[in-house]
Amino acid sequence: MIEFHLDSRSGVSPYLQLIQQVRQGLRLGMLAEGDQLPTVKDVVGSLAINPNTVLKAYRELEYQGLVAARPGVGTFVTKTLADDTIAAHAGLRTDLEKWLAKARRAGLDDESIEALLLTTFRATTKEAV
């Protein structure tokens, strides 16, 4: 069962953040077919947000074909977004951890690491386009 968290400073609405986190979970293999999403009561009980926000997010995910609601039981994952790249995840994750350790040894703080990651990511994405 995944746990949602909300970043109130990100400028992204809670509704979109919930959807993003489910999709991310599906992509990273944390959510598999048949897994149950947290109940609306549990989500609002931990995030203190409006229940309709959760309902709308789950409905949108259902519209996207990723989950299905079973009345009286809950909402369950019907399709995963994970693809064959999952196999590469483990190796890539280890490489990332090594790079992060290197960056810290060089003396970068969290903000610098984040900035370096994001600017490089954006720059390479532009190139790739």
Next chain:
Amino acid sequence: MMWLTWRQFRAQAIVTAGGLVLVVVVLAVSGVQFADNFHATIAGCQVHGSCSQLAGGFLNALKGSGYGVIGQVAIALTYAVPGLMGVFWGAPLITREIETGTFRVAWTQSVMRSRWLAVKVGLIGLIALASAGLLSLMASWWMHPIYQASATAGGSDSAVSRLAPAVFGANGVVPIGYAAFGFALGLTIGVLVRHTVPAMAATLAVFAGIQFAWPRWIRPHLMTPLRSTTPLDVSKINQLMIDPSGHMYVTASVSKPGAWVLANQTIDPVGNPFTGPPTNACLNQGIQACNASVTRLHLRSVVTYQPGSRYWAFQGIETAIFLAVAIALVCFCLWWVGRRRLS
């Protein structure tokens, strides 16, 4: 609702019960001894024909004795308790809820506010009435020897009439009426003033004021007083005054056993209040000559009084009045609280 009323009132009820038990025990124990004391004092007086004298002596001995103190305390308590109930039970009943804001909890459950108030007033009011009744019962029973002695002693100066203002309000059923009134008065003032301490102070002031004024100005007229006119008995003169402006005032006591004497006026043969002029004998000569000169004036004593036989009539009327006022005040409070202006 009953549970909540009791739970909120519990501490006060326990304190009151404790106090009452103490008072009842003290009065019960001393009352039995007191009655025995009296019967021992007048034992066998019929044989000697000295009942009146012995009874008078018994009454005189009360002053300053332990029994006298107990009696005074019992009377004081029975007078004070209704007022205290108004101050400590009536006034804070609503003001505490207003000041702490808890009325916003009480009136948004599933109980109508009129029922909320009615149960509180009913339960606490009943306890107040019962307490006052018990206290009065004990005080009346305890004082019985005093009244017996007063009846036997006839015209003794120490005789106590049950109608006398000092004791009337502490015996019989009247304290129950006072308790109802005191409680309702405190409740009403609390509802209007809405702050606990000012409401308590105001209740005390108003209640005390009424207790002071009532026996003086209202009770004497609850039933039309009787008048008796008798020749002035010089042997009973208790006041003879000559003032510089040339007036003389004479009053002689008139024996009216058991009655509540309201006024004692001396009139001349024509019927006008006697104001002098002073007789020569009284100005210049001794008491005996003065008395003789007064006798020759043929003065009369007009006594306005309420006879002792009217005791229960007065008790009934006064209790009814105070109960009626109490009920009216409670109805007012129920109406006022229902008006939804309190928030």
Next chain:
Amino acid sequence: MTVALQSRALTKRYGRRQALADCELSVPAGRIAGLVGPNGAGKTTLLHLAVGLLAPTSGTIEVLGESPASSPAQLARVGFVAQDTPAYARLSIADHLKLGARMNPGWDDQLARRRISDLHLDPRQKAGKLSGGQRAQLALTLGIAKRPEFLILDEPVASLDPLARREFLQGLMAAAVDQELTVLISSHLVADLERVCDYLIVLQDSRVQLAGDVDGLLSTHRLLSGPRCDTAQLPPAWQVISASHTDRQSTLLVRSSEPVSDASWSVAEISMEDLVLAYMSNATVAPSRDRTLEVQR
């Protein structure tokens, strides 16, 4: 769709002071409604009118179709948490639950006890010894366990620290889902209500400045910036809520049911907080419908 709270021309006056003027409200059932406004705007007055602690000077108010506090049955359908969450200081938590049980026929004792134990509160603790957050949770428990259809709360988190505030709102939202509650919660801080409310009422100067579904309000209000212009020359369909001008640029908050197609304006969405602030700083004595007339002139 039923209406949880309906008011028509609702007015409350204290002598010469007007606490609420001419309020028209229609809060649908099932919403979590937020009542926002500065202190003294009339929020508490409105809520007290809704639970029957006050009677209107003129106008009407109906809660769940009935007059507030008109009968024990009506009282049972509405729960209330008053400002500063008053409690009986000398009564313990258990006593308060017993109070709830005795004074409410619909009381759910299991729910109440479970909540108290989940919150790690000691039932024997006297209410006067509780912290602000704990007392707020007790008041919330009393409101929830009577199983109302409609729960009204007057600034319940105003004096709570952020953690207590979060825990309170978590409990409130969970109960709202569980019992399908309609909720009306007031605050003078929009931030408290932003995540929680899907219906918004803005109250200022004793008047309702804005009321509606949050989604609808956010989608029909636009923040426009563009070259300096004269507000009188804008399309009549645009209701200008607020406008600020420099010598080169104009920034407008506009309410419009149609999308803005004019390319000379750059359009941005507005946050709930900024929306509320715009309406509060623009508060006029007359109701907002008059503003459309001004624009059309």
